[in-house]
Amino acid sequence: MLRLKLAVAAVALLAGAAFASPTAPRNGAEYTTLKTPQPVQAQGKKVEVIEFFMYHCPACYALEPAMLEWVKKQGDNIVFRRIHLPLTGENDPEAHLFLTLEAMKLEESLHAKILSTWHVERRRLKSDADNLDWAVKNGIDKDKFLAVYNSFSIVTKLKNSGRVAGTYEVTSTPTLIVGGRYSTNPSMVDASNPGIPRQKLDQATLQVLDALVAQARK
Known part of the structure; x- marks a missing residue:
């Protein structure tokens, strides 16, 4: 009986891990929805993406190459801008x-x-x-x-x-805001998908962005 219970628990754990995915992000896990949607500068079908960052932030620096490549790939689908978080007020x-x-x-x-x-x-x-x-x-x-x-x-x-x-x-960096409505960051993606290797975390974060941009466009 104990073995059966352990087997059932293992299957449930694997099923939960399979469901948690950067390509199918969940509200409250890989991203959150802002309590109050914010106005956007994008027009038409373009989706605004804001990166809250700080110059001294190591995680922002690590994300930068992949982030630039992602923005370039998006082309006219998005309007990208940065906002510097004022750490010291x-x-x-x-x-x-x-x-x-x-x-x-x-x-x-x-x-x-x-x-x-x-x-x-x-x-x-x-x-x-x-x-x-x-x-x-x-x-x-x-x-x-x-x-x-x-x-x-x-x-x-x-x-x-x-x-x-x-x-x-926003309380930390880098934090990414999509369509003035959705918020995500590498820490959230990492916590919700513990099996992701650290070197692939930035790419997983951008997969979440892909899904949120598509969701915002709807």
Whole structure:
């Protein structure tokens, strides 16, 4: 009888593991649904995908190559944008740099350089002075940079960035928001699919994104 019970339990466990899959994500497991859907910038059939990240975040850096490849593959199916989570609050220097470069339309072209500064050169940009020094060394006009960096609009956005993260229920990075409605991240995918090898976790996360984009489009 004991052997029979153990066999039944094993079959049930295997069945549950088979059902849990990045290609068929479950609400409350591989992803969650936001309590309050947020407005999106995408129009028509395009689906908005937001990556909440931080420059210093090792998991964000690890996801970056696969994420870029996924975005390129999606093409006109999505509108992709990033939002920097302000780890240290309304004066967070990383988020401040991100917002400044975004306003100057330089963030996309310099994103890889900033990540390399943090994760390859091991150089920490932890202050306004660090940010200014990095900007000048990477060819940005000092006066133009400071004018945007210290502008009322950027300072206001920086102060509100924590509230923005709160509306999306984001508390860690990387977190991915699909269609202003669905939220997922590698940690959720890993916890819900413990058999996935660590080196395949990023790809599994993108499989969840595929499913959520399709779901949002419906």
